Amino acid sequence: MKLSGKVAIVTGTSPNIGGGIAGGLAAEGALVACVDVAGDNARQCAEWITGRGGEALAVACDVTDETQVEAMVARVREAWGGVDVLVNNAGVLGGLGVLDMPLDRWNRQLAVNLTGTFLCTRHVARLMVERGTRGSIIVIGSTAGHQGQAGNIGYCTSKSGLLNFVRAAAMDLARHGIRVNSLTPTATDTQEGVERAVAWGRPRPERPGRTLDFQGMIPMGRLPSPRHYASAAVFLASDDAEMITGLDLRVDAGAVAKYWPWVPQA
Ligand SMILES: NC(=O)c1ccc[n+]([C@@H]2O[C@H](COP(=O)([O-])OP(=O)(O)OC[C@H]3O[C@@H](n4cnc5c(N)ncnc54)[C@H](O)[C@@H]3O)[C@@H](O)[C@H]2O)c1
Numbered sequence: 662m663k664l665s666g667k668v669a670i671v672t673g674t675s676p677n678i679g680g681g682i683a684g685g686l687a688a689e690g691a692l693v694a695c696v697d698v699a700g701d702n703a704r705q706c707a708e709w710i711t712g713r714g715g716e717a718l719a720v721a722c723d724v725t726d727e728t729q730v731e732a733m734v735a736r737v738r739e740a741w742g743g744v745d746v747l748v749n750n751a752g753v754l755g756g757l758g759v760l761d762m763p764l765d766r767w768n769r770q771l772a773v774n775l776t777g778t779f780l781c782t783r784h785v786a787r788l789m790v791e792r793g794t795r796g797s798i799i800v801i802g803s804t805a806g807h808q809g810q811a812g813n814i815g816y817c818t819s820k821s822g823l824l825n826f827v828r829a830a831a832m833d834l835a836r837h838g839i840r841v842n843s844l845t846p847t848a849t850d851t852q853e854g855v856e857r858a859v860a861w862g863r864p865r866p867e868r869p870g871r872t873l874d875f876q877g878m879i880p881m882g883r884l885p886s887p888r889h890y891a892s893a894a895v896f897l898a899s900d901d902a903e904m905i906t907g908l909d910l911r912v913d914a915g916a917v918a919k920y921w922p923w924v925p926q927a
Contacts, residue, residue: 662690663899668741670694670734672724672781673751674706676861677854678801678846678887682748684857685891686898687715691746694737698723698751705861724751724777725769727784734784743792746898747785749778750801758812767815774819778826782841786834795838797898800827801890802909804847807917824909831907840906842897847913848875850884857887877926880915 669686673679674695679702687693687710695706695717703719710717718740722733737744753770756762782798789796805813806820824843831841851868859865875884893912896902911917919925 663895663901664746665690667691667745667898668694668737668743669746669748669898670696670737670744670781670785671748671750672696672722672777673702673801675699675702675854676706676857676863677851678849678890679748679750680706680709680857680861681853681887682750682801682891682894683717684710684713685888685895686746686748687713687717689895689899691898692716692718692741694718694720694733694740696720696722696724696733696751705863709857709861724749724781725772727780730777730780730784734781734788738788743794744785744788745794745796747781747796747798748801748894748898749781749799751777752801754816756813756815759814762814770815771819771822774816775822775826778823782830786830786837786839789839790834790837796840797902798830798834798839798841799894799897800841800843802843802845804845804911804913804916807845807911827909828907835906840897840902842902842905842907843909844890844893844897845909845911845913845917846885846890847879847911847916848873848884849890850886853886853888878916878919878924880919880925882926883914885912885914 669691671683697703700721707717707719722729753773803820827843
């Protein structure tokens with residue numbers, strides 16, 4: 662096990678990507694705090710992990726509220742003493758284009774995606790510094806942070822901002838032995854998240870139809886699933902990545918590397 666006895670916090674533990682990453686860290690021996698503004702996502706993810714023999718804790722927390730973030734980190738410290746790994750995964754997806762995006766929606770999206778990551782990183786890193794923990798902080802980005810997607814101004818802006826947040830935070834924390842990296846997912850196969858939701862006792866969600874032909878455009882011919890992000894997160898969290906900081910690890914089946922007019926499956 663690569664993370665035996667390590668304490669990890671994962672934010673945004675829906676049955677989709679956050680749940681997959683939390684489960685992947687737990688399968689490698691980490692004790693996982695499942696953190697979500699939606700109490701059910703925190704609780705059901707923690708119950709799912711403990712039901713599979715792992716150790717987990719559920720914490721309801723809005724990552725945009727500094728008081729709640731401080732209380733969340735204090736709760737994990739009280740339970741397990743410290744924190745070794747933070748995965749900033751909570752996010753608000755989707756949106757509108759620059760002509761139509763309402764200011765309140767823009768503000769909320771940037772607050773969750775950027776400020777939430779800042780606050781969780783700040784308070785977890787302070788605890789790591791205090792305890793001398795050579796920890797690993799992971800930020801979940803998106804290929805939409807590397808490319809200009811129409812109709813998604815707040816998401817693209819916030820995910821792009823996270824790429825340089827990671828580099829700057831990596832510089833701030835390097836002398837403390839704390840590594841900060843991002844992991845870039847892309848349009849994700851929905852099957853695994855659907856099956857996890859059902860395993861958590863939820864009604865089978867409808868698989869959303871997609872307007873773009875992701876499958877036909879992706880170089881590797883199939884979309885990644887949360888488990889692919891989980892194994893990359895395990896790597897970044899583990900000592901295998903001990904000299905890696907300020908990196909963006911893309912788990913995107915080649916999406917960002919692609920020459921834009923090439924249609925791989927044509
Ligand atoms: N699904 C994709 O195709 C895809 C692609 C690229 C990147 N991503 C990124 O992966 C991450 C997870 O995406 P997902 O598809 O699992 O989305 P999701 O909507 O299923 O999960 C997001 C979670 O974040 C939680 N959350 C939202 N606001 C919060 C807040 N203020 N405080 C605490 N928790 C909050 C939600 O309750 C939810 O559980 C996001 O950062 C997203 O941008 C997703």
